[in-house]
Amino acid sequence: MIRAHSVETVRAAEAQAMAGLPEGELMQRAAGGLAEVAAARLEDSEGSTVVGLVGSGDNGGDTLYAVAELADAGYACAVVVLADGGRDALRQEALETAEDAGTIVHVAADDEEAATQVVAEADLVLDGIVGIGGRPGLQPRAARLVDAIDDDAWVIAVDVASGLDPSGETGEDDAVWADETVTFSTAKPAHLLPAGEAATGRLTVVDIGLDLSEAVAAVERLDYDDVALLWPVPGAGDDKYSRGVLGVVAGSEAYPGAAVLTTTAAAEAGVGMLRYVGSPTPVGLVHAAVPEAVIGTGQVQAWAVGPGLPAEEPEPSGHSQLAAARVALASDLPVVVDAGGLELVDGPRPAPTVLTPHAGELARLLTRLGQGSAGSAPEVTTDDVGADPLAHARRLADLTGATVLLKGATTLVVTPGHPVRSQADAPPWLATAGAGDVLTGVIGALLAAGLEPHDAASLGALVHGVAADRVSGGGPLRALAVAHGIRPTVRDLLARGRTAPV
Numbered sequence: 478m479i480r481a482h483s484v485e486t487v488r489a490a491e492a493q494a495m496a497g498l499p500e501g502e503l504m505q506r507a508a509g510g511l512a513e514v515a516a517a518r519l520e521d522s523e524g525s526t527v528v529g530l531v532g533s534g535d536n537g538g539d540t541l542y543a544v545a546e547l548a549d550a551g552y553a554c555a556v557v558v559l560a561d562g563g564r565d566a567l568r569q570e571a572l573e574t575a576e577d578a579g580t581i582v583h584v585a586a587d588d589e590e591a592a593t594q595v596v597a598e599a600d601l602v603l604d605g606i607v608g609i610g611g612r613p614g615l616q617p618r619a620a621r622l623v624d625a626i627d628d629d630a631w632v633i634a635v636d637v638a639s640g641l642d643p644s645g646e647t648g649e650d651d652a653v654w655a656d657e658t659v660t661f662s663t664a665k666p667a668h669l670l671p672a673g674e675a676a677t678g679r680l681t682v683v684d685i686g687l688d689l690s691e692a693v694a695a696v697e698r699l700d701y702d703d704v705a706l707l708w709p710v711p712g713a714g715d716d717k718y719s720r721g722v723l724g725v726v727a728g729s730e731a732y733p734g735a736a737v738l739t740t741t742a743a744a745e746a747g748v749g750m751l752r753y754v755g756s757p758t759p760v761g762l763v764h765a766a767v768p769e770a771v772i773g774t775g776q777v778q779a780w781a782v783g784p785g786l787p788a789e790e791p792e793p794s795g796h797s798q799l800a801a802a803r804v805a806l807a808s809d810l811p812v813v814v815d816a817g818g819l820e821l822v823d824g825p826r827p828a829p830t831v832l833t834p835h836a837g838e839l840a841r842l843l844t845r846l847g848q849g850s851a852g853s854a855p856e857v858t859t860d861d862v863g864a865d866p867l868a869h870a871r872r873l874a875d876l877t878g879a880t881v882l883l884k885g886a887t888t889l890v891v892t893p894g895h896p897v898r899s900q901a902d903a904p905p906w907l908a909t910a911g912a913g914d915v916l917t918g919v920i921g922a923l924l925a926a927g928l929e930p931h932d933a934a935s936l937g938a939l940v941h942g943v944a945a946d947r948v949s950g951g952g953p954l955r956a957l958a959v960a961h962g963i964r965p966t967v968r969d970l971l972a973r974g975r976t977a978p979v
């Protein structure tokens with residue numbers, strides 16, 4: 478699992494570590510790790526020129542010491558001082574170390590043209606303008622210099638791409654767009670959340686010896702090795718009932734295919750048994766596509782409700798299905814709710830619940846629930862959710878007490894009282910009709926097996942994304958192929974856990 482810690486948590490761990498170390502030791506470790514990564518990238522690209530953009534804080538200090546090491550190693554190095562107050566605003570010791578190693582120093586406020594030219598010619602740029610002490614956005618001069626960076630240069634953000642909100646709460650267009658971020662001891666929330674992830678680029682964590690083992694993470698991301706830890710694997714004493722029965726209420730006369738996608742995905746995820754509740758057309762399709770499924774209601778351990786259910790009043794043949802959906806939602810069993818099922822959600826349920834909206838569904842649901850309780854709450858639009866996905870997912874989680882899985886390129890899983898999980902495993906090809914129905918089936922299978930909603934949702938998102946990536950192989954995919962990709966994906970990810978890491 479990749480963990481990101483808040484700025485406050487990192488600063489506390491830093492203070493604790495500093496108490497037992499000589500002054501400046503952490504910065505030396507950070508600079509050493511940074512220089513090592515930078516040298517490796519220069520070697521790979523056969524680059525020779527380095528420019529450090531240096532702000533007034535410790536992020537600039539890291540950068541100056543790293544540039545000094547690179548200059549010592551023979552690279553042609555310069556720094557551009559962006560701090561208000563020029564050279565005087567910097568740590569003099571760090572600046573002198575860089576200069577003594579042969580680094581050329583430009584002060585942007587004194588000669589912006591010369592600074593711009595040296596930036597434009599660099600093969601590798603170290604962004605040390607601001608780190609975790611940064612406020613969102615770049616000052617105009619910094620923005621102009623960042624604009625001058627050559628498209629072919631390799632841009633390494635030191636700790637956090639300058640201009641981002643380190644907490645990843647607010648998005649910011651005016652930021653350094655890094656190819657890679659070298660961060661220290663732990664990721665920061667901006668690295669894993671939609672607001673900062675794209676500007677972060679590849680994330681490299683350099684250990685500088687901060688102890689965060691007891692610290693609560695702000696954001697988590699499951700990785701491949703977590704599958705073997707979390708996936709429900711049957712034992713010799715299990716039978717189909719003990720492994721978990723999933724009831725699926727999905728598909729309709731209008732959208733019969735959703736029933737096939739959801740049940741196929743649940744079957745591929747290895748559910749103990751499947752019950753399917755629907756009207757005649759989807760029943761016929763499920764019979765043909767998933768002969769393992771038993772038709773009709775019965776005892777289950779969890780429900781998957783909603784893919785392909787009409788949001789409006791169903792055709793007469795769908796009335797008993799709609800009633801089954803309402804019974805499932807009113808039950809004390811775990812339920813994953815998607816698509817049309819979300820229209821039936823009117824507040825907290827007293828049982829484990831996963832709600833899986835995309836941005837538009839989340840906007841509609843928040844508008845409805847907000848207006849239901851306050852009477853005059855403003856409408857929430859899809860654009861509002863897109864601009865601040867995490868805050869809106871949190872709002873629905875707070876209103877319902879449920880786990881909210883907000884779908885997108887980065888899928889967020891928000892459960893009150895837990896660190897946010899953020900999964901970015903899928904290729905953009907997954908943005909295709911029916912892909913969400915597959916996800917619902919996988920999460921339903923995991924709930925039926927007894928996983929907590931937070932784990933079921935995030936593990937489901939991971940496996941769904943990895944399956945899509947395999948099926949795509951860089952090209953188009955269809956939702957049914959993703960459903961059929963779940964089984965080999967889980968098999969291979971489980972096998973990873975049984976062998977040495979590769």
Ligand SMILES: NC(=O)C1=CN([C@@H]2O[C@H](COP(=O)(O)OP(=O)(O)OC[C@H]3O[C@@H](n4cnc5c(N)ncnc54)[C@H](O)[C@@H]3O)[C@@H](O)[C@H]2O)[C@@H](O)CC1
Nearest residue numbers: 491503504507533534535536607608609610611612614636
């Ligand atoms: N906390 C830690 O554990 C460690 C931190 N280190 C480094 O120290 C950094 C944090 O250093 P600081 O606390 O000095 O903070 P920063 O270096 O991130 O920046 C703070 C300075 O930048 C100014 N500033 C903030 N936002 C700005 C903006 N948008 N435009 C222009 N100026 C802005 C502030 O007024 C302040 O003077 C980390 O990111 C990391 O690079 C490392 O040296 C080693 C260990």
Ligand SMILES: Nc1ncnc2c1ncn2[C@@H]1O[C@H](COP(=O)(O)OP(=O)(O)O)[C@@H](O)[C@H]1O
Nearest residue numbers: 884885886903904905907908910911912913914
């Ligand atoms: N740009 C993207 N990159 C990767 N995955 C994406 C992207 N956009 C959407 N997805 C994923 O594709 C799926 C789409 O689901 P959904 O919107 O519910 O479609 P449908 O309702 O047609 O099944 C979700 O799992 C979502 O996270």
Ligand SMILES: [K+]
Nearest residue numbers: 604607635637
């Ligand atoms: K930075």
